[in-house]
Amino acid sequence: xxxxxxxxxxxxxxxxxxxxxxxxxxxxxxxxxxxxxxxxxxxxxxxxxxxxxxxxxxxxxxxxxxxxxxxxxxxxxxxxxxxxxxxxxxxxxxxxxxxxxxxxxxxxxxxxxxxxxxxxxxxxxxxxxxxxxxxxxxxxxxxxxxxxxxxxxxxxxxxxxxxxxxxxxxxxxxxxxxxxxxxxxxxxxxxxxxxxxxxxxxxxxxxxxxxxxxxxxxxxxxxxxxxxxxxxxxxxxxxxxxxxxxxxxxxxxxxxxxxxxxxxxxxxxxxxxxxxxxxxxxxxxxxxxxxxxxxxxxxxxxxxxxxxxxxxxxxxxxxxxxxxxxxxxxxxxxxxxxxxxxxxxxxxxxxxxxxxxxxxxxxxxxxxxxxxxxxxxxxxxxxxxxxxxxxxxxxxxxxx
Numbered sequence: 436x437x438x439x440x441x442x443x444x445x446x447x448x449x450x451x452x453x454x455x456x457x458x459x460x461x462x463x464x465x466x467x468x469x470x471x472x473x474x475x476x477x478x479x480x481x482x483x484x485x486x487x488x489x490x491x492x493x494x495x496x497x498x499x500x501x502x503x504x505x506x507x508x509x510x511x512x513x514x515x516x517x518x519x520x521x522x523x524x525x526x527x528x529x530x531x532x533x534x535x536x537x538x539x540x541x542x543x544x545x546x547x548x549x550x551x552x553x554x555x556x557x558x559x560x561x562x563x564x565x566x567x568x569x570x571x572x573x574x575x576x577x578x579x580x581x582x583x584x585x586x587x588x589x590x591x592x593x594x595x596x597x598x599x600x601x602x603x604x605x606x607x608x609x610x611x612x613x614x615x616x617x618x619x620x621x622x623x624x625x626x627x628x629x630x631x632x633x634x635x636x637x638x639x640x641x642x643x644x645x646x647x648x649x650x651x652x653x654x655x656x657x658x659x660x661x662x663x664x665x666x667x668x669x670x671x672x673x674x675x676x677x678x679x680x681x682x683x684x685x686x687x688x689x690x691x692x693x694x695x696x697x698x699x700x701x702x703x704x705x706x707x708x709x710x711x712x713x714x715x716x717x718x719x720x721x722x723x724x725x726x727x728x729x730x731x732x733x734x735x736x737x738x739x740x741x742x743x744x745x746x747x748x749x750x751x752x753x754x755x756x757x758x759x760x761x762x763x764x765x766x767x768x769x770x771x772x773x774x775x776x777x778x779x780x781x782x783x784x785x786x787x788x789x790x791x792x793x794x795x796x797x798x799x800x801x802x803x804x805x806x807x808x809x810x811x812x813x814x815x816x817x818x819x820x821x822x823x824x825x826x827x828x829x830x831x832x833x834x835x
């Protein structure tokens with residue numbers, strides 16, 4: 436008769452398995468759990484926003500830095516000397532051509548005009564007397580009552596009298612002009628600056644700066660282009676793809692998000708500056724809304740090419756690897772694939788891709804920082820190219 440196997444019981448009365456049997460059971464349970472959940476412990480693919488490459492016909496716009504300048508700028512100086520009697524305008528106000536700005540003490544110039552008028556009256560009286568004597572001398576010379584010498588002297592006196600009248604008239608005109616110049620008026624329409632010389636100060640003729648007046652509508656914007664760009668524009672003009680110097684421009688100020696102001700190029704300099712390798716150009720813009728002030732910084736976009744077909748992507752999708760630019764696109768089985776790209780300028784807020792992408796590629800725009808290596812699986816969510824990132828869902832109140 437075989438010996439009976441004795442079971443060990445615990446303090447609770449339940450049988451306790453031997454150590455070898457317990458190990459076998461644990462291994463079997465672990466194996467069953469591994470076969471039931473092969474991906475247990477792996478995180479789900481990250482959610483990313485993808486957009487299809489935009490393919491459309493565009494025009495390239497080149498951007499330059501420039502400055503706003505007034506079409507006309509006048510440094511106002513007096514034409515006669517004297518003490519400033521009155522400042523007749525509000526500093527900074529817009530003025531019209533002919534508006535009174537300064538008044539210089541007129542008393543001396545009125546006196547000079549009165550003297551010139553008196554000299555004119557005297558010269559006219561002397562001229563009338565000389566003419567009468569000349570007519571009398573003609574009668575006497577016919578009767579041989581005076582000598583030829585006396586006749587010629589009276590004729591010369593008549594000519595001298597006429598010359599004296601003309602000289603006196605010129606003196607009156609000059610005195611009247613000086614009196615007129617004591618009223619300093621604006622020579623152009625524009626905005627007057629501060630009064631540099633105020634009441635009671637001496638103003639020297641043609642020397643003392645009284646104020647400045649600048650025109651306000653239209654305005655000029657000056658900017659400079661490099662040699663390569665200038666040569667490219669010249670080549671396009673020879674091909675008939677540019678309209679001479681009347682090229683459209685778009686201008687934005689420091690506070691503008693884009694380039695909302697339109698104008699045209701009306702002047703290109705006749706030579707390239709050899710010191711900087713640039714050539715100056717000028718655009719003219721309407722300023723009826725008084726948006727522009729001379730001296731402001733301006734961002735100028737100039738049409739750089741004719742129409743061409745281009746592929747466009749959002750700049751947020753572009754990554755940098757040393758000197759290379761690349762993007763991630765969604766490939767088969769939603770795997771992120773790296774593609775090196777060659778980029779062009781920004782057009783309408785999107786970046787031109789010169790090479791590296793196809794028109795059907797879906798580019799990862801938002802969430803690209805979640806892609807750690809090429810081939811990584813992702814969970815793509817389709818959006819429009821250039822759209823803002825999706826707003827993450829907010830937690831519901833009371834949710835666990």
